[in-house]
Amino acid sequence: MKKLHRRVAASAAALLLFAGLLRPAMAADTTEQQLQENLNAASEAYEQAAEEQEALENQVNETEEQIGSLEGRADEIAAQLQSVYSLLQQAQTELDAATGEAEAAAAALTAKQAEYDAQLDQAREQLRAMQKLQNSGGIALLSQATNLFQLLTYAHALDDIAAHNTALLEQLDAEAQALSARRQEAEAAAARAEEARNALQTQQQALDATRSELANALQQANANLTQQQAEAEAAAQITEERRRAYQQATAELDRYARAQNEKYTAPDLYCSLDFGSALAPGASISCNYGDPDGIDGSHHNGTDFPAAGGTPIYAVADGVVSAARAMNSYGNCVQISHGTADDGNNYASLYAHMASIAVSEGQTVTKGQVIGYVGNTGDVVGANGGYHLHLELRINGSRTDAMRYIPH
Template identity: 40%
Template sequence: MRIHHWNWKRLISILLSTAAAVSLVLSAAVPASADDKLDELLKQKQEYQKQLEEINQQIADNESNRADAEEQKQLLEQQQSVITSQIDLITAQKNDVNQQITAKQQEIDQKQADIDAKQADIDQRWSDFKLRMKAMQQLNDGGSIALLSAATNLYELLSFQQTLEDIYSKDEEVLAELDAEYNDLNNQKQDLENDKAELESNLATLSDLGDQLDSKNQELKASIQEQDATISESEALAQSLTEEQKKIQAAATEAENAYDSYLQSQIKQYGTSVQIHCSLDFINPLNSYKYISCYFGDGGHGGTDFAAPGGTDIHAMADGVVTNATYHYSYGYYVMIYHGTADDGNSYATLYAHMNSQPLVSVGQTVSKGELIGHVGTTGNSTGNHLHLEMRVNGVRVSVLPYISY
């Protein structure tokens, strides 16, 4: 028996709200236990879904923390690389300055040797000069008079006197030159020592800077170790959370299946008196899309994927009642609609997955063909914006393409 479109939608809505209301529509009252059972299964399903959402949030937060730690570690390693390069440069400069100091000390030592040699030369010259002066003094004391008396003419007398004066002048000149050379060598040595002192000052500055860089490098090393510890803890926590997620997901799936099965049984039970009819007049849920990115059956794929921009409207393919409108770890945000039984005796349902946010419809709500139920997204196990669309006949997934235009 086929009923008016408005009647069956109202019937399903009433069935999913309260058993008492159903009794006003149906000739036979729905047992209170059936409604309680449905509520119990729904609460159980929602509780597991809540746990799943919480652990998914923990996984997302943990992944965010790990990503932050890895990003921070990368920044620290970049800073450490810069610091290490600066330390290498400072070390090379210190080595160069040390070599210059060594070379300068060698020049100073050589200059000191030159000074010592010059001093020895001066001492020897001075000793010779004193001997000559002593000899000339002796001549003045008597010997010179005899020599002067031996002169046969004025020329010899003047020549002898000039010779004595020349010897004295030459000695004075040589001693003056030696003294000037000695002073010059000392000045050169002082310049070298000043240069060395400046190099040693530069070396001290470089050493201080190197110590500061070493200290900063140690701080960075400690910070990197902290980030490594955070990453390791995050990875361990991720593994633990994933295991817990699997357990909760298994329980959630079991609760969801129990709820779906019981809901379907109730719908079928009351369908014996008033049949919910499916016209098989399905429409494409998307007004437009880019292309089909994955077909039903490809690699065991249970639906057909329509690539479309994020936010694209998703419409109900036919009249029906919403049996699921929630979040699933694989489907992401999704909606499932039961469309009733067609003339061929088969029951039909459709599923719309990876919506960008909470669906626009709720469980138990009746929807009309073309009604907006959500928007295209990439939530759950998805690698890009698309609609994962499933057709289920008697609960078995089949390709949706034979039922729609595409």
């Protein structure tokens, strides 16, 4: 926006200089003052509206970036939630399986314990029967033996029964211990699965809360964006209205300046179109005529030559100094009317941002005469303090590309 202000001021200054072509320095008349005041007011209003529009558009851009960031974060949370959902299902499946395994092991252990208890009761009955035989019934049994083998194997039979019961009980006990270990492992697995599920549920709750917060923030941001876009559109309309008002004020002052120029143009001043350089030959150019840096996207109205401060500036052709004074954004400025050429057109040149002026208004100058020195007065930007010559060439009051006529 600072560039916009400089270019508006430069345009206004140029019109005033044009109004002074080929007439001696004098106080601006009432009409010129009023037109200039109108232009200044229009340029300030346009600048203010453009700044407000830019600020609102920046807000819109920032809000759009915020919405994009929130939407990206919401997508991340949704992906995380989907992953947690899958992990929760897996954890629940593992918990159900481990719980089922623990319950099955517990049921098997209960059944094995019942089998063990039944076998133990049977063994006890057999033991009591063997004790009774040993105490009294053994003699009766021996008396009933029909052969020597029965007599000899009686004791072994009792031992076999005892050994069988002992082995069976030991086997049942081992199986019960294995089932108990299996149950403990299943219960531990179920506990781990439940802990994992609980942790995932906690994570899910946190993600759900974050998703809800993001949804609220997105809703508010979209509401803000709608309002900001409406304000930016309204500001753009205001800016356009003030731009047209500025252009109208510029046109009015331009018409007045052209009328004044026609009054004060010397009819016998002749321009040979034999132009010379404004600086020493070989000067470089930092900004060409037509480069995009002017107001409202328009082009640069002159040609800029960077040079050291104090470098002499020369008149590009014979003529009369129509302006030699400080002028707003142009700083110290000289304007020379070169008269009318054979093509019927009137030519004038302008030199801006001088450190000092070496001629006066109304003075006749010749091609190559020193008219001032390079400086950085007025509104300047750039490296090395902004020292440069801003050169313009006008044909019938309209700016044109000086490099089409002036060597450098």
